Amino acid sequence: MAAAMLAVAIVGLLITVAVGGFNGSASKRPTSPSGAAAVPIAPPGGGLSSPSGPGLVGAGPTSIDFIDPDHGWIATGCLQCSIDNPVIVRTNDGGHTWQKIRVPDVTVTTIDEPVWYQYGGIVEVRFVNQKHGWYLQAGDLWETTNGGTNWRLTALGGVVRDFTTAGDNAWALVNDCPTSVSTKTCTRFHLYQRTTLDPTWRRVSTGLSPGSGPLSGALLVADHNSALVDTPKGLFRTTPPGALVAVDPTCQPVGSLTPGHLLGICNIGGGGNASVVSFDVSTDGGHNWVPLVRGPPTDAWSGAHTTNGAGVIFYITGGATLWRIDTVDKTWAPVLQTAPNTTDELFPIYFADSHDGFVFQGGSSGVQLLATRDAGLTWNAVPLPPAGS
Numbered sequence: 001m002a003a004a005m006l007a008v009a010i011v012g013l014l015i016t017v018a019v020g021g022f023n024g025s026a027s028k029r030p031t032s033p034s035g036a037a038a039v040p041i042a043p044p045g046g047g048l049s050s051p052s053g054p055g056l057v058g059a060g061p062t063s064i065d066f067i068d069p070d071h072g073w074i075a076t077g078c079l080q081c082s083i084d085n086p087v088i089v090r091t092n093d094g095g096h097t098w099q100k101i102r103v104p105d106v107t108v109t110t111i112d113e114p115v116w117y118q119y120g121g122i123v124e125v126r127f128v129n130q131k132h133g134w135y136l137q138a139g140d141l142w143e144t145t146n147g148g149t150n151w152r153l154t155a156l157g158g159v160v161r162d163f164t165t166a167g168d169n170a171w172a173l174v175n176d177c178p179t180s181v182s183t184k185t186c187t188r189f190h191l192y193q194r195t196t197l198d199p200t201w202r203r204v205s206t207g208l209s210p211g212s213g214p215l216s217g218a219l220l221v222a223d224h225n226s227a228l229v230d231t232p233k234g235l236f237r238t239t240p241p242g243a244l245v246a247v248d249p250t251c252q253p254v255g256s257l258t259p260g261h262l263l264g265i266c267n268i269g270g271g272g273n274a275s276v277v278s279f280d281v282s283t284d285g286g287h288n289w290v291p292l293v294r295g296p297p298t299d300a301w302s303g304a305h306t307t308n309g310a311g312v313i314f315y316i317t318g319g320a321t322l323w324r325i326d327t328v329d330k331t332w333a334p335v336l337q338t339a340p341n342t343t344d345e346l347f348p349i350y351f352a353d354s355h356d357g358f359v360f361q362g363g364s365s366g367v368q369l370l371a372t373r374d375a376g377l378t379w380n381a382v383p384l385p386p387a388g389s
Contacts, residue, residue: 061123061137062360062367066352067130070094073101074360074369074384075125077137081106081116086137088125088148095358095371095382101148104135111138115159126165128196134170136163141172156192156201166222168196169240173220173229191220191229193240206244209233221253223262228253228286237285247286255307257281257292257327263307264289272301274317296323296332304347310354312375319345322359324376336370336379358382 066072072095075088085106089098111120119139127133135142135151139159142151154160158176165171172192189208192201208231219230226239228247235249251264262282266289275298280289293313295302300318307313315323315332322336336359338344344363351357357372359379369382 061121062348062362063123063125064348064350064358064360064369065125065127065133066350066356066358067127069352069356071127071130072352072358073125073127073133074098075123075135076367077120077123078106081109081111081120081138083107086123086135088135089385090148094356095369098383098385100385102151103148104140104142104151104153106137106140106142109140109153111140115139119159119161122162124163126163126170128165128168128170132196134163134165136160139175154201158190161189162220164220164222164227166227167225169222169225169227170194170196171220171222171227172201189229189231191227191238191244193227202241204238204240204242204244206236206238208236208244219252221255223256226285235286248282248288251280251282251286251289253286254279254305254313256309257307257313258309258311262286263292263313265302265305266291268302273299274302274315275299277302279313292327293325293330296325296334298323304349306349306351308351308354308357308375310375312354314349314351314357314376316346316349316359319347322346322349322376322379335376 061077063075064072071092073088073090075086078084078086085103087100088103089100091098116138120137122137124136125133131147132145139161141154141156141160141163143154144151156172156174158174160172161175162173163171170193174190174192175188176190177188191204193204194201208229221228226237229236229244230249230252235247236244237247238244251266252268254263254265257263260283262285264280264282264286266278266280268277274295277295279292281292282289296315296317298317298321300321303316303319305313305315311327313325313327317323320338321334323332324335325332336346338346338361342363344361346359346361349357349359355373355375357376359370361368361370367384369384370379371382372379
């Protein structure tokens with residue numbers, strides 16, 4: 001059984017999903033980090049020191065979260081959750097130093113193999129302040145209210161497909177099919193919401209059936225008091241405690257380009273060619289979209305994308321190149337590139353505010369974090385604690 005779980009774990013790392021937030025956070029699209037050090041294209045700056053050796057914070061799919069430029073967390077998922085636990089590290093000084101924190105004991109739970117296959121590659125760490133946060137992997141959502149000293153499992157009557165926070169709200173997208181029905185064939189989803197001050201989870205009355213098969217699911221994006229759920233059946237918006245309302249599904253929501261302006265990525269397809277996509281803007285919460293700019297000049301496949309919330313878009317293509325565009329001059333420029341002749345990958349990318357951002361890179365030589373302090377123009381390696389520290 002352990003060997004089988006490891007096999008499906010590796011498959012899970014290849015699952016592509018997207019989760020994100022509007023207030024400067026990233027639209028996260030996990031891929032399988034698999035390479036060595038990334039190479040900044042611009043000269044490094046900002047004063048951060050390089051790690052003395054490969055930084056290791058664990059293995060498996062990765063998530064980054066910051067509540068401000070100083071306080072952040074990185075979580076990596078367990079590969080065999082029946083026998084090992086995830087790893088979570090935190091920083092209180094913007095990534096200059098990191099400390100491991102206590103993690104949920106996921107070994108005490110039982111994860112069915114079909115659930116692991118669908119959701120084992122989906123990992124989220126989200127904090128709303130230094131004490132209150134959540135950790136998600138393989139459909140299990142854990143909560144801490146004391147910075148990780150204790151964790152408790154959240155019961156929402158099903159498998160948690162996606163989870164995000166925005167402002168004082170937390171949102172969970174739950175597959176609530178009967179336990180006797182395989183999640184491969186049943187995709188009945190409900191959206192749940194709660195505030196940080198009220199522990200009661202409230203279910204949005206409208207249900208969703210976004211599709212079937214091993215990659216079925218939905219994209220959950222939140223903006224303070226509202227949430228967007230993007231499914232193959234349509235794009236829906238809700239404001240608690242209201243029901244889901246259909247909006248224009250032309251574009252997949254990414255995040256806030258600037259206050260009041262929602263960015264979407266559109267025309268996804270074309271064999272994954274990133275230059276085929278376009279980025280559009282909505283000023284009415286996704287009801288209408290206006291074209292803004294085409295994708296970067298590359299035929300590499302589309303990957304993670306986000307904004308800094310202040311008019312700058314970032315786009316990882318081919319898993320290897322990070323592109324940047326300022327919507328004032330609308331010119332794409334590559335600002336970070338993995339080492340040539342490798343299978344290195346960059347993921348995920350996250351912005352704590354308009355200037356401070358982070359991109360995670362992992363591969364055969366270990367994993368490391370790269371940071372920017374100038375809105376993505378230059379990037380530096382950030383030290384991470386070695387394995388076992």
